[in-house]
Amino acid sequence: MSAAALLAVDPAGLGGAVLRGPPGPARDRWLDELRALLPHGVPFRRIPLGIGDDRLLGGLDLGATLLGHGVRAQRGVLAEADGGVVLLASAERLPAHTAASIAGALEAGEIRMERDGITRRDPARIAAILFDEGIGPDESVPPSLLDRLAFRLDPREPAPELEGDVLAARALLPRVSVPAELVEALCQTAAALGIDSLRAPLFALRAARAAAALAGRTMVDADDAALAGRLVLAPRATALPAPPPEPPPPEPDQAPSEDEPEPGAGTMDDIVLQAALAALPPDLLARLAGGGRDTRTGNQGRSGVLRRQGTRGRPAGVRPGDPRGGNRLALLDTIRAALPFQRLREHHGLALAIRPGDLRIVRRQPRTESTTIFLVDASGSQALGRLAEAKGAVQLLLADCYVRRDQVALIAFRGRTAELVLPPTRALARAKRSLAGLPGGGGTPLALGLDAGFALADSIRRRGGTPAIVVLTDGSANVGRDGQGGRPAAERDAEAAARQIRAAGYRALLVDSSMRPAPAARRIAEAMGGRYVPLPFAGASAISGLVRSGA
Amino acid sequence: MRETFPFSAIAGQEEMKRALLIAAVDPSVGGVLAFGDRGTGKSTAVRALAALLPPMQAIAGCRYHCDPAQPDAACDECRAAGRSEATSARVPVVDLPLGATEDRVVGALDLERALVRGEKAFEPGLLARANRGFLYIDEVNLLEDHLVDLLIDVAASGENVVEREGLSVRHPARFVLVGSGNPEEGELRPQLLDRFGLSVEVRTPEDIATRILIVRRRDQFDRDPAGVAAEWRAAEDGLRDSIVAARSRIGGVEVPDDVLEDAAKLCLRLGTDGLRGELTLMRAARALAALSGADRVERAHVVQIAPSALRHRLRRDPLDDAVSTTRVSRAVEELFTA
Numbered sequence: 001m002s003a004a005a006l007l008a009v010d011p012a013g014l015g016g017a018v019l020r021g022p023p024g025p026a027r028d029r030w031l032d033e034l035r036a037l038l039p040h041g042v043p044f045r046r047i048p049l050g051i052g053d054d055r056l057l058g059g060l061d062l063g064a065t066l067l068g069h070g071v072r073a074q075r076g077v078l079a080e081a082d083g084g085v086v087l088l089a090s091a092e093r094l095p096a097h098t099a100a101s102i103a104g105a106l107e108a109g110e111i112r113m114e115r116d117g118i119t120r121r122d123p124a125r126i127a128a129i130l131f132d133e134g135i136g137p138d139e140s141v142p143p144s145l146l147d148r149l150a151f152r153l154d155p156r157e158p159a160p161e162l163e164g165d166v167l168a169a170r171a172l173l174p175r176v177s178v179p180a181e182l183v184e185a186l187c188q189t190a191a192a193l194g195i196d197s198l199r200a201p202l203f204a205l206r207a208a209r210a211a212a213a214l215a216g217r218t219m220v221d222a223d224d225a226a227l228a229g230r231l232v233l234a235p236r237a238t239a240l241p242a243p244p245p246e247p248p249p250p251e252p253d254q255a256p257s258e259d260e261p262e263p264g265a266g267t268m269d270d271i272v273l274q275a276a277l278a279a280l281p282p283d284l285l286a287r288l289a290g291g292g293r294d295t296r297t298g299n300q301g302r303s304g305v306l307r308r309q310g311t312r313g314r315p316a317g318v319r320p321g322d323p324r325g326g327n328r329l330a331l332l333d334t335i336r337a338a339l340p341f342q343r344l345r346e347h348h349g350l351a352l353a354i355r356p357g358d359l360r361i362v363r364r365q366p367r368t369e370s371t372t373i374f375l376v377d378a379s380g381s382q383a384l385g386r387l388a389e390a391k392g393a394v395q396l397l398l399a400d401c402y403v404r405r406d407q408v409a410l411i412a413f414r415g416r417t418a419e420l421v422l423p424p425t426r427a428l429a430r431a432k433r434s435l436a437g438l439p440g441g442g443g444t445p446l447a448l449g450l451d452a453g454f455a456l457a458d459s460i461r462r463r464g465g466t467p468a469i470v471v472l473t474d475g476s477a478n479v480g481r482d483g484q485g486g487r488p489a490a491e492r493d494a495e496a497a498a499r500q501i502r503a504a505g506y507r508a509l510l511v512d513s514s515m516r517p518a519p520a521a522r523r524i525a526e527a528m529g530g531r532y533v534p535l536p537f538a539g540a541s542a543i544s545g546l547v548r549s550g551a
Numbered sequence: 552m553r554e555t556f557p558f559s560a561i562a563g564q565e566e567m568k569r570a571l572l573i574a575a576v577d578p579s580v581g582g583v584l585a586f587g588d589r590g591t592g593k594s595t596a597v598r599a600l601a602a603l604l605p606p607m608q609a610i611a612g613c614r615y616h617c618d619p620a621q622p623d624a625a626c627d628e629c630r631a632a633g634r635s636e637a638t639s640a641r642v643p644v645v646d647l648p649l650g651a652t653e654d655r656v657v658g659a660l661d662l663e664r665a666l667v668r669g670e671k672a673f674e675p676g677l678l679a680r681a682n683r684g685f686l687y688i689d690e691v692n693l694l695e696d697h698l699v700d701l702l703i704d705v706a707a708s709g710e711n712v713v714e715r716e717g718l719s720v721r722h723p724a725r726f727v728l729v730g731s732g733n734p735e736e737g738e739l740r741p742q743l744l745d746r747f748g749l750s751v752e753v754r755t756p757e758d759i760a761t762r763i764l765i766v767r768r769r770d771q772f773d774r775d776p777a778g779v780a781a782e783w784r785a786a787e788d789g790l791r792d793s794i795v796a797a798r799s800r801i802g803g804v805e806v807p808d809d810v811l812e813d814a815a816k817l818c819l820r821l822g823t824d825g826l827r828g829e830l831t832l833m834r835a836a837r838a839l840a841a842l843s844g845a846d847r848v849e850r851a852h853v854v855q856i857a858p859s860a861l862r863h864r865l866r867r868d869p870l871d872d873a874v875s876t877t878r879v880s881r882a883v884e885e886l887f888t889a
């Protein structure tokens with residue numbers, strides 16, 4: 001048995017798991033195992049990605065209500081799954097609101113419904129299993145939801161084998177206790193691995209308890225804690241611990257309190273920490289050691305929030321109107337509008353007499369959300385010249401985006417790659433941080449940068465947003481699409497890449513950051529069908545004005 | 552009823568706890584926004600506050616729990632019915648859950664009565680339930696924009712006006728708005744930000760002893776809520792008494808001229824917009840003084856509460872919100888430690 005067994009022992013306590021990787025037999029096996037381990041009759045519900053609040057959280061049972069049974073409420077899927085498990089495939093594309101509702105249910109263990117004239121609370125003690133098939137860094141499960149699941153795993157990787165009887169363990173669980181030094185060890189380990197959220201050590205604690213129960217013990221031992229460290233803490237690590245365990249700072253003035261780690265706790269910390277370290281993914285170690293960022297530790301913004309109603313904008317209340325012509329009827333509100341007049345109207349044998357004037361439709365806010373994609377040339381030529389100035393210009397643009405409540409994304413290209421430094425986000429403080437930390441140097445793969453910008457713009461448009469591309473470069477492309485050097489080929493590729501932006505009709509703007517306005521940069525701007533602004537003449541605030549006026 | 556985690560048992564998060572207690576002592580301070588890291592007990596603290604609040608007097612049978620001591624502010628129903636009998640009631644702490652629909656927030660035609668009895672009646676919503684209490688919105692930055700607009704309006708006027716489904720109803724809706732959220736998931740609309748009197752930054756404690764304490768207490772509570780509640784009952788009672796004492800003392804708390812001048816200087820130095828910052832700073836400092844048993848506001852009270860009262864009012868450099876706390880403390884230092 002794998003970690004699925006721990007989840008089967010304490011589903012609501014552990015919150016669930018996110019399974020990374022593509023669909024495949026390993027994932028199916030894991031899921032089958034979990035289903036087999038769960039006691040008979042426990043709900044197991046699959047939640048489709050586009051589920052509406054009425055089915056997720058519940059609402060008015062229209063059928064029963066219209067049949068004249070009075071107001072009947074209908075529970076949503078989360079409440080129906082009480083005591084069991086909900087399953088979400090393609091969780092990386094989960095709309096922010098759905099994710100927040102699920103996170104809320106995991107946190108509270110209940111659903112508070114304030115919908116459709118109904119107020120009620122239903123228990124929803126559930127675990128959520130998420131399939132994360134995200135490939136690029138702009139696709140990931142919303143961090144607030146991720147934080148509430150104990151396990152993150154890749155079912156294709158080897159996992160520790162557990163043994164025991166799940167049913168017996170479930171009965172035993174309430175009586176399992178944890179020695180104080182193991183609580184401390186788990187907290188220390190979480191801190192050493194750079195894990196901020198205090199939910200992590202709490203989950204580790206519960207996982208250790210479930211492991212002990214599974215082994216038929218009423219006391220958590222060091223092995224249980226080590227297992228919990230490996231399963232819960234290691235996948236959340238954002239930092240490597242300082243090589244020698246830090247000796248506690250001497251505090252002669254302070255009397256030792258019960259909260260301080262007791263002498264001897266160090267060995268316990270070591271066991272848990274070593275177990276967690278052993279389970280760290282090798283590429284994480286490499287990335288951390290190299291000082292790079294782990295873009296997948298759940299600290300990123302939501303990719304251009306996929307809203308419930310797709311491209312037609314978000315619901316924004318209801319208004320009287322004609323439901324024909326593509327508008328959606330707001331049935332409940334229509335009935336409400338008709339009700340006060342029922343005694344006055346001819347019914348013609350119908351239960352409810354509805355007149356055209358009663359009809360209500362869902363009002364939608366047209367989708368106006370735009371995303372400005374900054375494509376920043378961080379190559380050597382740029383770094384020597386005016387990267388700092390370009391950064392300054394982007395900062396001003398960011399401030400402008402804030403005022404307009406736009407989203408921003410940042411792509412940097414240098415050397416042989418274009419990297420999505422910041423997926424579309426409204427958290428501009430993070431945009432600024434990413435920008436400040438942007439290293440410079442290497443060749444200028446302008447074509448790769450434009451390609452990356454184009455791909456991102458495309459995905460934003462498909463989600464219903466409006467992308468705009470702002471390129472900051474000196475235009476001296478010298479690395480082609482194949483990653484090979486050579487100016488003529490590189491320039492050809494760059495122009496080709498620019499032309500697809502024009503073909504797709506994205507708004508574009510090129511800020512030429514070379515010391516003297518360069519013909520190459522102007523050619524790229526023309527190929528993109530965008531405006532060309534030489535930085536020496538533009539000044540940062542003028543660029544900001546240009547973007548505002550629609551470039 | 553399910554036990555709630557005791558307020559007194561919350562380790563760390565002093566700024567958040569202080570802001571909530573101030574709002575409990577003087578609701579006119581105008582709401583608390585707790586923005587920050589995940590898993591730091593923001594909603595735990597708000598729910599704990601609900602259990603901590605001393606009961607209030609309300610007019611019996613009133614759906615808006617009107618205050619018997621303020622007949623002028625009574626709702627139309629109370630006036631019409633001439634109700635005046637007082638009863639003890641819990642201070643409402645109302646959750647506005649995600650996915651709430653507009654009809655439940657503002658109130659709407661009572662479906663049940665309309666369908667079954669053919670009567671046209673108003674069914675009050677969450678705003679009515681929150682009158683004279685607290686309205687709590689977790690993940691406030693994810694709230695639908697049309698609900699935000701509505702809240703901004705009601706929070707400013709203290710009155711909810713419903714014109715829908717042939718109903719025309721107005722009722723008092725004065726509440727302390729409490730919001731929490733994580734800025735990484737989206738910014739808050741500036742107009743809504745402005746509605747909060749106090750704004751606190753919630754960070755995960757870095758001190759390992761505090762972290763262990765938090766995890767241990769939480770774990771203890773999960774396993775034995777009744778036991779934990781009993782263990783902290785005395786502390787909770789003490790805290791409740793101090794809220795009651797602060798409320799009765801606050802009217803007599805003196806605000807000396809030099810302290811008023813301090814507050815004015817500080818706001819001037821920080822360039823906060825309008826007078827609202829200064830007013831909130833003074834009110835919060837007075838509530839803090841009352842809570843700590845003082846008869847007059849000292850500079851120390853102003854200094855202590857200044858970051859919460861002012862950090863969200865600085866002229867916005869939107870990219871610099873991380874350092875607004877630093878700006879406030881720097882201004883405090885420059886002005887008052889020389």
